[in-house]
Amino acid sequence: MPRSLSGRSFLKLLDFTTEEIQYLLELSKDFKNLKRTNTPHKYLQGKNIVLLFEKTSTRTRCSFEVAGNDLGMGVTYLDPGSSQMGKKESLEDTAKVLGRMYDGIEYRGFDQQIVEDLAKYAGVPVWNGLTTDFHPTQMLADVLTIQENFGYYKGLTLVFMGDARNNVANSLMVVSAKLGINFVACGPKANMPEKKLVDICKKIAKENGCTITLTDDVKKGTKNADVIYTDIWVSMGEPDNIWEKRIKLLKPYQVNDAVMKNANPNAIFLHCLPSFHDLETTIGKDIYKKFGLKEMEVTDKVFRSKQSKVFDEAENRMHTIKAVMYATLK
Numbered sequence: 001m002p003r004s005l006s007g008r009s010f011l012k013l014l015d016f017t018t019e020e021i022q023y024l025l026e027l028s029k030d031f032k033n034l035k036r037t038n039t040p041h042k043y044l045q046g047k048n049i050v051l052l053f054e055k056t057s058t059r060t061r062c063s064f065e066v067a068g069n070d071l072g073m074g075v076t077y078l079d080p081g082s083s084q085m086g087k088k089e090s091l092e093d094t095a096k097v098l099g100r101m102y103d104g105i106e107y108r109g110f111d112q113q114i115v116e117d118l119a120k121y122a123g124v125p126v127w128n129g130l131t132t133d134f135h136p137t138q139m140l141a142d143v144l145t146i147q148e149n150f151g152y153y154k155g156l157t158l159v160f161m162g163d164a165r166n167n168v169a170n171s172l173m174v175v176s177a178k179l180g181i182n183f184v185a186c187g188p189k190a191n192m193p194e195k196k197l198v199d200i201c202k203k204i205a206k207e208n209g210c211t212i213t214l215t216d217d218v219k220k221g222t223k224n225a226d227v228i229y230t231d232i233w234v235s236m237g238e239p240d241n242i243w244e245k246r247i248k249l250l251k252p253y254q255v256n257d258a259v260m261k262n263a264n265p266n267a268i269f270l271h272c273l274p275s276f277h278d279l280e281t282t283i284g285k286d287i288y289k290k291f292g293l294k295e296m297e298v299t300d301k302v303f304r305s306k307q308s309k310v311f312d313e314a315e316n317r318m319h320t321i322k323a324v325m326y327a328t329l330k
């Protein structure tokens with residue numbers, strides 16, 4: 001058992017030990033069980049949290065709201081247009097004000113430094129709901145889903161396909177290194193994670209008996225994969241005019257039948273979502289008109305296949321976020 005996480009912020013997984021991450025996963029399982037059995041768990045009654053979103057969200061926002069309500073807390077949501085932060089009031093002042101009113105603060109937005117500074121000034125736990133660099137709450141849901149499918153995660157191989165230097169890929173590399181999962185970044189050389197982070201993760205991976213591999217070769221990269229993971233090709237905050245370039249660069253790394261066949265027979269497919277796997281979105285339709293692509297980072301067939309566990313993964317966001325809030329606020 002790790003020492004208590006009470007009072008800690010959850011900003012990036014590099015700040016947590018292997019044991020602490022394992023503890024949060026165990027706690028998540030307990031909370032999933034409580035939810036599934038309809039057992040009330042208002043363990044944080046009387047507390048209040050605020051959710052500060054500078055980018056849009058479905059899963060993360062809803063997970064924090066439902067988890068907060070289930071734990072008995074009051075929840076305030078501030079959308080990208082309705083707080084003064086950064087416009088009329090400095091981040092430091094906003095953090096100090098929110099810290100006086102709330103027991104915990106969730107932040108989704110841009111630079112990692114923003115969430116780090118919020119935590120520095122707020123005086124209450126701050127949770128990173130996604131920055132340009134990291135998406136740590138997503139990781140707990142992903143590993144929980146892997147564990148539910150295989151019964152374990154240590155020693156498995158996870159391959160991230162595509163934009164391998166985005167927030168999700170960076171975080172997967174970190175969590176894999178921490179938990180003894182072999183991590184492969186499979187994408188074009190131009191979109192590999194930063195060397196500095198790779199070096200840090202390689203060192204951690206060595207301590208935990210696993211490997212970090214970077215490759216632009218799809219066949220080699222996805223061979224022996226237990227988990228194939230991808231994310232959208234253009235992340236929030238990136239300019240729209242980058243789509244054409246990204247499509248050209250990342251099309252060879254689309255997750256399709258050939259990729260899944262090359263992986264282990266019992267491999268699963270994960271995606272943090274949202275996903276462009278059909279033409280049922282306005283952006284998807286727009287891309288089809290401009291570039292003729294009906295599906296992007298993953299084919300509709302793989303997305304809807306038995307190997308795809310994306311909706312279990314999405315549900316697990318809520319159980320794992322609940323565990324993070326409970327562990328840090330109790």
Ligand code: CP
Binds near residue numbers: 058130273
């Ligand atoms: N995976 C994820 O963070 O989804 P949202 O952007 O909908 O929160």
Ligand code: NVA
Binds near residue numbers: 130166231235236
């Ligand atoms: N990389 C994506 C993740 C969305 C959950 C983004 O930042 O938009």
